[in-house]
Amino acid sequence: MQKEIIISSTASQNRVAITEDGKLVDFFVDHPEKSRMVGNVYLGKVARILPGIRAAFIDIGLKHDGFLHFSDIGDTLRDNLNFADDDFIAEPEEEETKKPQRGNDEKKETRSRQYPKLKKGQEILVQILKEPVKGKGVRVSSSISIPGRFCVLIPYEKQIGISRKISDYKERKRLKNLARGIIPSNCGLIIRTASRDQSEEALKADLNFLVKTWEQIQEEVKKNSPPYLVYKDLSTTISVIRDLFTPDVSNIFIDSKKLFKEIRSYINTHQPELLDKINLYKSSVPIYEEFRIEEQIKSIMTRKVDLPSGGYLFIEHTEAMSVIDVNSGRYAAKKEQELNSLKTDLEAAREIARQLRLRDIGGLVVVDFIDLEEDRNRKKIYDELKKEFKKDRAKIAMLPMTDFGLVQITRERIRENILQSTHEICHFCNGTGIMQKKSSLMHEIDRWLQRYKNDGNKHSLRLLVHNSLGLKLREGPFSTIKKLQLKYFVRIKLEEKTDVNPQAFRFLDAKTGKEITHDYL
Template sequence: MRKEIIINSSGSERRIAILEDGRTAELFVETSGKDRNVGDIYLGKVAKVMPGIRAAFIDIGLEQDAFLHFSDIGSVEFYNAIFDEEEEKEGTSDKAHSESSGQNEHIENGDDTFFDFVGHKNLNDSHQNNRGEHAQVNLKKGQDILVQVIKEPVGKKGVRVRTGISLPGRYLVLIPFDGKVGVSRKLGNFRERRRLRRIVRAMLPPGFGAIIRTAAEGKTEAVLRQDLDGLVRTWKEIEKSVKTEKAPALIYKDLNTTSSVIRDLFQDTVQRVVVDDKKLYKEIRAYIQWVSADMLDRIELYRGDEPIFDKFGIEKDIHDLMSKKIRLKSGGYIIIERTEAMTVIDVNSGRYAAKKEQELNSLRTNLEAAREICRQLRLRDIGGLIVVDFIDMQDEKNDKKIYDEVKKEIQKDRAKITVLPLTEFSLMQITRQRVRQSVQLSFSEQCPMCGGSGLIQSKLFIFNQIDRWLRRFRRESKERRLELRVNPIIADFLSKGLISKILKLQFKYCVRIKLIADQTVSADEFRFYSKKQNKEVTDQYK
């Protein structure tokens, strides 16, 4: 598979696309005013503890309190899914953990006060000792706590955090308070895994753990030490900041989206990185020169006249992202609908097939749809619960083929995914790890007209509501002068015609109404103001 990273930079926006065999597989968008939160470390203050849902809300200085589930206290497991790394479960790892567990209190430039202040050591021990049971969590309102963001805010939900801190580098992930040394599951060579574990364990400061990333394969001890030293220096700065800052405060800001993509995804499997901005091109080259000079020749500056995303066919994919309907080559299509609870995907054949070929055509369309759905989940970065309604098929063996095809395609996805076989109604349930807001939502805003529902009340329905309001108003009030504010669309509907609807209402109820078109009023509401009282009276007569 040929992989490329294409970066488009403008004054207010950076877009990064990952191409696989010439097709857009992943898309990242970085806009001014919308900072990336994942990986940031905060000194927070416990705002609320809710044992009923086994969670706490942490004030970290953002608009909404962060969500801390009790299972994320003292845990770095979530990190593995984000960066596609896994703790290697071998006897040597357990031995290393037991050997270093007594050294956790003696981190260089650290002390017991720092541990007690953060509350991490005791919580982590509790978590480790209660793997099969609910850990005893001792959080109190007003307590200071060090947390790291693991999920971006989605909708009305704040960020999700954990207390297990991890600092990612190019080749290693440094894990304070944990003596384990893990290796990426993508490193399949046993000898190389053992070599890397031996090198990293020997150079780690007491009380620190690490995960060896895929990019570390074949790297020398000097290169790994350079990466580790930088991470340890960063951690020392975090320690100093924690002791001087007052909660809530941002202690450490992780790399921006562009830098993190280069750090995490620019590996040996990537043939080239193409950038259309000279300044950014120099920054990327400087970073790669420092961490992996042998890959410098893979970085290219795009000099063409045609926009870079047009040149590589990415702009069309972005345009399709905004559409609910995706057409398939077979003539069928899929519809992607997002709701508050889940994302629903419907597969349609699109063409009539003869009865004797219906099963075969349905299978072909479903297989093509399965591949495209897996691609769209990555491209749109759709997370949470996903339900797919495939075309009904009679043969159960064909259902198994669809399930196997989806399982094969999701192997390309870095996110953690669970897939269940098709039900008797041809429904497939999928859960996909959500780390950040979907790409589609980052390109869009909630509709001011419908509030995101996709529907607004009809003009005639609004007119009838106004009619009923005036009937109640005239029965209870002796006032005769009103001001009516409505959306311009409704104002146009009410004022059309020689004898307009608003004029008919004035004659019907013997009241003078001044009609005002107001852009701030949504299309499914109206506001009445009393001229005599000089205030809004809508709610009084509803």
């Protein structure tokens, strides 16, 4: 399998695509005007404490205060890992201990029952865990994690974690012994997947860089007052290189000289043996067209996704959840319905896992599969989803399929999904995807004129509408606009403009030019 990272850079954004044998498996968008916030460390101040929701709000100088849940105060190494290894590759190795181990859920529950020692106005160092989404503020933690190329430094922890992707026992033992020899006092350490087969010198160099970063953070805290940004993490593009440019990647292609130099500089500092894999793309053909990625990117922006057997997925987003409907397409009328439904559902399961990852869809996801009669077939769908979700770096939980063919999935949301980061809400339909019929708008105009006349007005009016509505109002030999003038005995000058909202109309007093639309709505 040939794994490649293809980076397209323009003045407005950087796009990072990861492909396996030419097939898009991961996609990231980096907006220079809206920089990545996850990983930033702030010196903040406790603004409010709300025991009812077991949380506090921290003033860190942003538009909205940061949300600090009590369970994110003083987390252990295991709980920190999901942020610290932002790409979700690594998992900590459980430390041997003579004490009985409590389950994760039990530990979290115990922590959440404890009332943290916080008070209003108190200074606190926090790190952003999740980007702001849909008007909500960022989520923060008081546990700081500083990720590097090979390891992650966790100040005030004393455990060592090793990525589960490093499965070889001898290699795990070697890395653990190395970590014990280089770990600073009063710090925890996570050994990342990229550390496999790395020398002690390489790990030491990476750790020294992280220790210096932590020392700089402490110095900034001493010198400044809250709210203050004491540490800014890497950009999305460089963080992807840090986390995902592993030895199994065959090549990186970049179409920007500036970004090419920036990435080479970073890799030269941390893993110079990979420099030969970094290539500057010089062709006049757009890079994503050359690598046949453009069409694949366009497909993840649409609601409909085709399946190989003729079925398709339909993906919808609501405020509460994302909903995916599986349809059989041309297979619907064929014989052996159970087998055909199973085939389509299995294809859908693989594609759903891929789409969640590509589109970076987080939160609650409900999938409506084609109904299956046999329990063993439902289990096959569940097992297929579990297998495919292992490829995802995000934390995912899932319930078995119900009798109605529904599967409930939760996927950790770190940032806006791809659709939210590349699109904006339509100001005509306000994101509903539907628009009022012109007949309904003309009905509203009629009711407006009725209220206007009932108020005793006799002034001439100017009616401003979009061209498409104006065409409908003027349609026919005895047009609607003429009927309205005769019905209410008022002169109306119809003005059509392309810059008027197609879903609205505006009335102005013809004499004074004053807008009076809202007076009679």
